[in-house]
Amino acid sequence: MTQTVEAIIYSDGRVQLLGEVHVVGPQRAFVTVLEESATLPSETALLAESALAADWLRPEEEHAWSHLQSEP
Secondary structure (H helix, E strand, C coil), rough: CCCCCCCCCCCCCCEEECCCCCCCCCCCCCCCCCCCCCCCHHHHHHHHHHHHHHHHCCCCHHHHHHHCCCCC
C-alpha cells in the first residue's frame, strides 16, 4: 500500500516525519524536496495531537460540527 506523509529534511540530511508510517520491514521510498521552507509545528502541538485526536474524532464530535462541512 502506498503511503504519503509530510516530512522535513534538514541541511545535514536528517529526515523528520510529521506523520505515522506503517511498514512490516524495509521498504523503498521516494523523497521529493519542495522549493519552499518548512514550517515546524511547535513541540506542544505535536505532543498534544494524538491526545486531542481521540476526542476530536468521536462520532459525537463529527455530528456536532457537521453543519460546518461543505457539501461536495
